[in-house]
Amino acid sequence: MPDVIAYGGDWNPEQWPEEIWEQDVALMREAGVNRVSLGIFSWSLLEPVEGVFDFDRLDRAMDLLAANGIRANLATPTASPPPWFGDAYPEALPVDADGRRLHHGSRQGFCPSSPIYREKALRIAEQVAVRYREHPALALWHVHNEYGCHNARCYCDTSAAAFRAWLRSRYATLDELNDAWGTAFWSQHYSGWAQILPPRATPSFPNPGQLLDFRRFSSDALVELYLAERDLLRQLTPGVPATTNLMAGAHWDMDCWAFAAELDVVSTDHYLIGARAEPHIDLAFAADYARSLNGGRPWLLMEHSTSAVNWQQPRNLAKKPGELRRNSLAHLARGADGIMFFQWRQSRAGAEKWHSAMLPHAGPDAKVFREVKALGAELAGLAGVAGSRVEAEAALLVDHSSVWAQDHPAQPSSELDPVEEAKRWHAALWRAGVTCDIAHPEGDLSAYRLVLVPQLYLVSDAGAANLEAFARRGGVVLVGPYSGVVDEHDRVRLGGYPGAWRELLGVSVEEFFPLAAPIRLASGATGRAWSEAARVTTAKVLDTYASGEPAWTRNEFGDGAAHYLTTLLDDAALAEVVVTVCGESGVVPAAAAEPGVEVVRRAHEDGRSFLFAINHTAADATVTTRDGRTVTVAAGDVAVLRG
Known part of the structure; x- marks a missing residue:
């Protein structure tokens, strides 16, 4: 460049x-x-x-x-x-x-x-x-x-024909499509490709598999x-x-x-x-x-x-x-x-x-x-x-197919928003001074020490295995609620939630319990919108609901560890959990900074680096680099330290 x-x-x-x-x-x-x-x-x-x-x-x-x-x-x-x-x-x-x-x-x-x-x-x-x-x-x-x-x-007839052609390339037979979409439910079984339409306005909920594939198409x-x-x-x-x-x-x-x-x-x-x-x-x-x-x-x-x-x-x-x-x-x-x-x-x-x-x-x-x-x-x-690159040792998993699948109207709670939850977890890392990448569940995770999974409702077998392999090699994982629940066709993974990652997390969930009001945990933290009736199999419990059921667990897996949250923690409690897993994984901030100061480092392969310190507050703030240098960044100002 x-x-x-x-x-x-x-x-x-x-x-x-x-x-x-x-x-x-x-x-x-x-x-x-x-x-x-x-x-x-x-x-x-x-x-x-x-x-x-x-x-x-x-x-x-x-x-x-x-x-x-x-x-x-x-x-x-x-x-x-x-x-x-x-x-x-x-x-x-x-x-x-x-x-x-x-x-x-x-x-x-x-x-x-x-x-x-x-x-x-x-x-x-x-x-x-x-x-x-x-x-x-x-x-x-x-x-x-x-x-x-x-x-x-677009839902026109031209799009309908193109959608059918796309489906025929994805599914070898109608039987395969019927199985993927679960068309035995509500008498939706297709006997001819020409019967398939885009998910146009319909009297009730559209078929989830059809809706998901139409978004992919x-x-x-x-x-x-x-x-x-x-x-x-x-x-x-x-x-x-x-x-x-x-x-x-x-x-x-x-x-x-x-x-x-x-x-x-x-x-x-x-x-x-x-x-x-x-x-x-x-x-x-x-x-x-x-x-x-x-x-x-x-x-x-x-x-x-x-x-x-x-x-x-x-x-x-x-x-x-x-x-x-x-x-x-x-x-x-x-x-x-x-x-x-x-x-x-x-x-x-x-x-x-x-x-x-x-x-x-x-x-x-x-x-x-x-x-x-x-x-x-x-x-x-x-x-x-x-031409320089940003240093990041943590990753946060995001997949559009999972967002689309969870957007179906027939969900257990309308208060679960995977995009907003991903942004909230990212914000917790931001406040901790930790720069993270966004990664696809099937992408290469070998460069990271820590992987966060805020709310990945849908995950493929390959994506599920990828996260397990990361933890087995020594990585630390933090998984949020309502994750790993369905496969790539939006079919429930049977045997207990969080289906894809029961072994990784050492937890089995029998039932979801959406919350009408916030709930207090044993630690004093607050959970909102969501809870799960979970039991540990190999994991250790780090926090519970008043009932004694697990709210935060940790499971050793291979050379690494996997944490699980069964509720949406309040921002302060989530921040504490994120700081804990960062410490466990060895992920450290780019520099020590006061709250509201953004710190990010870019570096060239030859060792030249640039530390950006961006003060979003109304007061002067101090930033201390890893090598002990200290700089005062004025209110609303930006400092760039060359190294």
Whole structure:
């Protein structure tokens, strides 16, 4: 990787008269911008009439960038088909589960399984690639934009046929499918492939296996669309890498693991949720997830916001002074080698005119632009960080199939949210100063000392065996409630919960007991929402309910150990458990820091390292490194210590 941090944002010159462009580029240079994303939503101008192409405007924009030393993540503009597409091909528009055809008027107005859409998308992608493959501004292909953000699943007849084809490749026979879906229940046994539909609106609960497989199919359909464009681009421009911007940690409708495996560069978008008390911890989860999707290698932050966003929150909060910098450097600390925003110049019209930008409505003499300029200068001084990797000895297991399966409406409790529980456990590690990776249950766990499993309702046989092997080799495991319960088809693992890991955990659970009110444990901790009637087989009990039944257990397994929680502990108690298992496994913080100070270390193979200390509090704080150095980080400030 080059010794530079990519810095910039989406540039949409088509929204502005050309006399503004020169001003844009001059201000970009003033701000230290070296990279822009270009052409993402330009299909209707590049192909204003079907089959008629006009690249004059984009030619001039690309030439202007090249003349000023700014490079482009050039988009294939396929995320937003033009009005003529829906008008000419209404059968290619998406259909929701209630059978409503969704019409043009926003973006992503297409069925992912539509052969017509794919044909038209590949045609415009080819036109763009052929025209700009030799252009000096071209740095990276930005394929599509935020796949599945608004059309992750389509229920039309075209999608139904594609779903059946996907099922026939997954299951050798109808008997195999019937067994996997448990269709003997509710008289759902299929006698012909043509009988199978997407899980459209139905009188009662949909079949869980059908729902789960439809979500898998829908995710795969989006990956196939990406691959079709990427493979075309590789053929036409073999030396230019390609990516698409995921929304890791925020958008769960597509399998980020499957997508990331096909990207030359993993990139993602992240936006703060104003309702969260500590949104910077949610940011850390998303950044750790993005890094993990790239196998621990550096990644690209394709979008975040300079200040407020525009979408449906009760209040779209503006960022306070210094928050833009802290957010950006937190992403850098957790492995990003590029810090980019949506967008460069704030729109004056359209659905995102209230979304903040690097250059706000107020112009360059504004807080946001002053902070943008300062950040650009700081990132230039941190160029040596590029290419380094984040140190992490702990991992937290997350799988989209498990999230999808647990999302079925017929669950024992609506209060169990696997995504929020994963984020809560990650937050406990964050507060302990421990950086963790996010790992797939079937992924390589050999680099870790500690693996946490917050709530993995569904796990395959391979994933179950993988965790057992990790503990047997000497690793420490912490498993949360309602984990290991079903197999990859959402069929219950019989013989007692937590089915897949009864031997690993040394515990057998006979029955679940959702809680109407919090419950006090013997230690004084509080459990909420959930409890389990468990008995130990080989484990030792570390905490109990008032009834004496186990709430926290520990089981020696091979050369390692496995802990189990049978309730959702309150935050303070969970933090104590996490600190305990970190100590047992030998996982230590990157540095000693006061509460509210984020510490993360990035290091090169040659030994050069960078310790980021980010103070999210309103008071000065002290950080002590492992080698005994002490630094005071001012309130709201960021310090980077080179080692």
